[in-house]
Structure formats: C-alpha cells, structure tokens
Amino acid sequence: MTDDTPAIEFDSVTQTFGRITALSNLSLEVRSGEKYGFLGPNGAGKTTAIGLLLNFLRPTDGTVRVFGQNVQSNELGVKSRTGALPQGFTPYPNLTGREHLEFACSVREVDTDPDNFLERVGLSDAAEQKAGEYSQGMTRRLGFAMALVGEPDLLILDEPIAGLDPGGAGRIRELIHEQNERGATVFVSSHQLAQVETICDRAGIISEGTMVAEASVSELQARIDGGPRLAITLEDEPTSVPDAVMAIKGVEDAWIDENRMMVNCESASVRTDVLVAFEEAGIEVIDFETERASLEDVFAAYADTEST
Amino acid sequence: MILFTAFFGFSAWRIASSVQPVEAEGGRGSRYTFLEYPETFDAVYAVNGFISYTFHVNSFVFLVPLLGLILGYGAIVTPRATGQLKTLLALPCSRGAILLGKLLGRGIVLTAVIGVGLLVGWITVLVQFETAQTVSFVVFSAATVGYGFVWLSIGFALSSLLATPRQVAAAVFTVFIGFTFNWHEAAVDALGLFPDAYSVDPRQAYLVLASAPYEEIIPKVHLAPHEDIDSFGITVVGTQIADMAAVPLHLSWPIAVFVLGLWILLPLIITYNRLRRLSLT
Numbered sequence A: 001m002t003d004d005t006p007a008i009e010f011d012s013v014t015q016t017f018g019r020i021t022a023l024s025n026l027s028l029e030v031r032s033g034e035k036y037g038f039l040g041p042n043g044a045g046k047t048t049a050i051g052l053l054l055n056f057l058r059p060t061d062g063t064v065r066v067f068g069q070n071v072q073s074n075e076l077g078v079k080s081r082t083g084a085l086p087q088g089f090t091p092y093p094n095l096t097g098r099e100h101l102e103f104a105c106s107v108r109e110v111d112t113d114p115d116n117f118l119e120r121v122g123l124s125d126a127a128e129q130k131a132g133e134y135s136q137g138m139t140r141r142l143g144f145a146m147a148l149v150g151e152p153d154l155l156i157l158d159e160p161i162a163g164l165d166p167g168g169a170g171r172i173r174e175l176i177h178e179q180n181e182r183g184a185t186v187f188v189s190s191h192q193l194a195q196v197e198t199i200c201d202r203a204g205i206i207s208e209g210t211m212v213a214e215a216s217v218s219e220l221q222a223r224i225d226g227g228p229r230l231a232i233t234l235e236d237e238p239t240s241v242p243d244a245v246m247a248i249k250g251v252e253d254a255w256i257d258e259n260r261m262m263v264n265c266e267s268a269s270v271r272t273d274v275l276v277a278f279e280e281a282g283i284e285v286i287d288f289e290t291e292r293a294s295l296e297d298v299f300a301a302y303a304d305t306e307s308t
Numbered sequence B: 001m002i003l004f005t006a007f008f009g010f011s012a013w014r015i016a017s018s019v020q021p022v023e024a025e026g027g028r029g030s031r032y033t034f035l036e037y038p039e040t041f042d043a044v045y046a047v048n049g050f051i052s053y054t055f056h057v058n059s060f061v062f063l064v065p066l067l068g069l070i071l072g073y074g075a076i077v078t079p080r081a082t083g084q085l086k087t088l089l090a091l092p093c094s095r096g097a098i099l100l101g102k103l104l105g106r107g108i109v110l111t112a113v114i115g116v117g118l119l120v121g122w123i124t125v126l127v128q129f130e131t132a133q134t135v136s137f138v139v140f141s142a143a144t145v146g147y148g149f150v151w152l153s154i155g156f157a158l159s160s161l162l163a164t165p166r167q168v169a170a171a172v173f174t175v176f177i178g179f180t181f182n183w184h185e186a187a188v189d190a191l192g193l194f195p196d197a198y199s200v201d202p203r204q205a206y207l208v209l210a211s212a213p214y215e216e217i218i219p220k221v222h223l224a225p226h227e228d229i230d231s232f233g234i235t236v237v238g239t240q241i242a243d244m245a246a247v248p249l250h251l252s253w254p255i256a257v258f259v260l261g262l263w264i265l266l267p268l269i270i271t272y273n274r275l276r277r278l279s280l281t
Helices: A046-053 A075-079 A097-107 A114-120 A136-148 A166-181 A193-199 A217-225 A270-280 A295-307 B002-018 B044-049 B053-058 B060-072 B077-082 B084-089 B095-128 B134-161 B165-180 B183-190 B196-200 B202-211 B225-231 B239-245 B253-277
Strands: A008-017 A020-030 A035-039 A061-066 A082-085 A154-158 A185-190 A202-207 A210-216 A229-234 A251-257 A260-265 A285-291 B032-034 B217-219
Touching: A008 A046, A020 A046, A020 A210, A035 A046, A035 A166, A035 A193, A046 A061, A046 A082, A046 A154, A046 A185, A075 A082, A082 A136, A097 A114, A097 A136, A114 A136, A136 A154, A136 A166, A154 A166, A166 A185, A166 A193, A185 A193, A193 A217, A202 A217, A210 A217, A229 A270, A251 A270, A260 A270, A270 A285, B002 B044, B002 B053, B002 B060, B002 B095, B044 B095, B044 B134, B044 B202, B053 B060, B060 B095, B060 B134, B060 B165, B060 B202, B077 B084, B077 B134, B077 B165, B084 B095, B095 B134, B095 B253, B134 B165, B134 B202, B134 B253, B165 B183, B183 B196, B196 B202, B196 B253, B202 B253
Parallel strands: A035 A185, A035 A202, A082 A154, A154 A185
Antiparallel strands: A008 A020, A008 A061, A202 A210, A229 A260, A229 A285, A251 A260, B032 B217
C-alpha cells in the first residue's frame, strides 16, 4: 500500500433490497487523512453505504475497499484499522460503560485503561452505571468511545452528533478533530449541513442513492451563502406579497408562510433592498431573520446547475 | 431459567423415586424392552425412566429439547433485532468467534441446568436403590448433555434463518410440537423407511446411547410417545424377544454418537453460513 491508496473507495456500487434501489452506481473516494462529510436527507442511502463499509451488507454490484482492501474478503483486516459508530448503536443493557470499553480493548488487544476513553467522551461519572440506564446521548457517546479504542486509522461515524446536547456535541467535534490531527481519516454521515460544516473539509451529497455533488465545505458554504432566505415578521399580518418586493432585482421568490413573509434572495446584498422596499411601501417590519438554505435547497441548487 | 432448573430437578426426583423394577423374566417399558431381570437390583430402571414418556412433562426427552430450543432461539435473531450484533461486528470480531462465544455461553447454562437435574436424579437413585452404576450414569449424563446441545444447535439454526424473533418463536414452536407428536415417525412411515430411518432421529440416537451401558435393555426401534402416553404399561413378554438383542449396526451406539454429533454440527454450520451472509440493515 502506498500513501496514495484511498482510505475509502466505492467503485460503481449498487445496492438493492428487493425492488428498492438504495444505492445506484455510487462511486466515491476518500483520501487518507481527510475529514469527509457524507450528506443526504433521511433515506438517501447514507446508512446503506456505511453498512457496506462495515460489511453489514454485501453490494449487489461493485466493490467497496478500505485502505485498498476489499471489505468483504478482508473483513477483519479492515476492521482492525477501523473504528465505527454505526447508526442505532445498541449497547448491552446489563453491562456497565466500563465493561463495554474493557470488551472493546480486549477485542482490539489494547492495554489502555478503559476509563481513559470514558473520560474523553465525558462518561467517567457513569462508568459503573449499566448501559441500559444511559440516555440516548450517553449511549451515542459510549459508542463513540468504543470507536476510539486502538487509535484506528479510519473512523466511520454515522450521525455522531445526532441526539447530543450542545456540550456533548462540542466534545465529540473536538475529539474528531483530535483524531484527524493524529492522522486518522474521518468519514462522517449526517443529514444536517451545519454539522458537517463544523467537522469536515470535504463533503459528498447523496440523494436517492446517487451522488449529487462533491465539493469542499467552503464551496458548499459559498453556494448557500449566495442565496439566503429572509423570514420577515410584519406588524400587520400579511395578506399578499407587495409588488414592490417582487419587482426587486435579485428576489427569486416571495410568499406568505403563516404570519411571516418569506423572501428568497439571490445574494446577501439583496436583503437590504427587500427591507427598504417594505419600508417604502409603508409596511412596518417588526423583526427579520436570515435563514440559511436547507440541505434540500442545496440539492435543488445542484440539480438546477446540472440541468442548465 | 431458575424455574426451569427447579422443574428439571423436581422431574428427576419424581421419576427416580417412582420407578419400580420389573418383577419378571422380561418386560416392556415405554421406550425399552427389558430382556431379563437384572441380577443386581440396580438403578437401571430409574436411569431409563428419565427418558420415558410415561412421565409426560417430567420426561427428559420432553424437557431437554424445550430447554435447548429456549436457550438457542434468541442467539442470533435477538441481537440482530436489537442492533447488538452491529455493535459486535463494528469491532474486529470474527463471525466464527461470535458464534463460538454464544455457543459457549449458552452451552454452559444448558449444561448447568441439565447438570442440576442429573445431580438430583443421581442422589435420588442412590437413596432409592441398593446399587447404582456410576459409569453408566456418567454415560447417560454425557448423552443427555449431548442431546441438549443438539436442540441448542437447532435453536441457533432457526435463530439465524429467520428475520424476526416472532418468526423464530413460531418456528421453534412448530419444531417442538412436531417432535412431540412425532411428525418424524409419520414421515418415515410414509416413505416406507421403517425402521431403519429412525436411526437419524436425534431422539432415537439419545435412547440408544442412554441404554448402551446396560446389556439387559435395548431401546425399542421405533418411537410413538403419543401412543405410549395413552397405553403405557409394563407387560411381561418373555425372553423370546432376546432375538431382538442383535441390534443392527445403524442402531448401535457408535452410529448414535455420530448421529448426535451430526445434529449438533450441521445446524451450527448452517448458523455460521447464515451469520457470514447476514444483511444487517
């Protein structure tokens, strides 16, 4: 293996379940040392792809390789270099947090003190507690701690931040960066763009089992920042969209959503024009906020780019 | 499992304390033909009483499969349904090691529960009878544990072949009822394979092994527990049936060991292959 060997490689992978196609001809490459975000709405095929990486599933067609090794034929070889937090990580309810880590250490033949891992994810106080009594967030952190055992070369994390409080999420983000700095490749799936932004360098966007786009996170941000959405609260409940607003160059669309006026702008600079237009039309603006585009909007943006 | 252990112990006590030897030249029990009255007044009847259907739900032939299936049926399907199998497989754990671990863990519980029953049985036999053959009881005990592993192994296979705990429970129920009401016998008879094909029945193999140490007893070559439950009685038949003592090779104890071994191994091979190909969604 050379340094150029990708950490993860999906080579034209298709996965079907009966009549349902979960992944369709997916090709993907994650370079060694990268922090890669795998983005997509629920049901897009993210967990299926992770299932293939962990050999929970066998591809209907195509090949999945980790560090150049076929995952199917070298399961143990791959897993000895990989730490994973699968979706719906389920601990053994009658074992304590420490016992879970002891087990992970013994499987990986690691001498490190299990408490060290629990401390890193903030579970020291719950080390003696049975995992069946853990909250959802604590369970995710326990799963994350188990994934860290043995300093794996690759971390595969399925929605690692989902269900965590802000403090817990921050801690996990910090640990992911730490792991990456020591040389680990990180593969994070998420349906929330904001999470991937704070963790990853590069992201792939998957929708309906197909890769829609791949870009660096900064490119993604630029695309989204180009088109903010204004949510404006008016003194009087709006009944129709003022013509003056629709006439502004750079306003893509405007509509009434419950008691707020929503305006899609082409770029951030249009926002001021919109607010001025309301003022000039004699409509008092009480409050406004700028919403970032949702992941679905990003998909739509990419889909539009492709079709034009 | 504690209740099951208690019931197993109670069953062994009830059987060993109830069995009376045949006071005649020869006789016939529900499972065995007694060729002659034993010279020593030993525990042979009690030992073979443990596997007589005469004792209905107390019979080891009834209880051991139930225990094995109960312990085996959740082995794969439960961690698969809860997601714990993913937790294990996210670590560099080989699937063979996972299967071996589950077999060891559940096998230890199985052996412990059967062991309690056998121990209670042995103590009762010692109290009840003047002489008791230790070696014979050890052979019987080993055969009983082996028979338990057969059902544990069948439980594992069912657990790996079906996708949900409910489906596996239904399959276990069907298999258990099927064996209790002798669908095997019906199939063998219908195929015209009587009595030779009985040798592949794990129960027959168990009966052969349990009686192997006793020269004065041979197992009946066919099984009909539902009939025996209704019509059990000890009947003097005389030594003319000694001709039957010439047991054919396929009903001899080495073949019985082989048959039990196969019944343990084949379901485990099926389980391992399923575990290797399992789709965890």
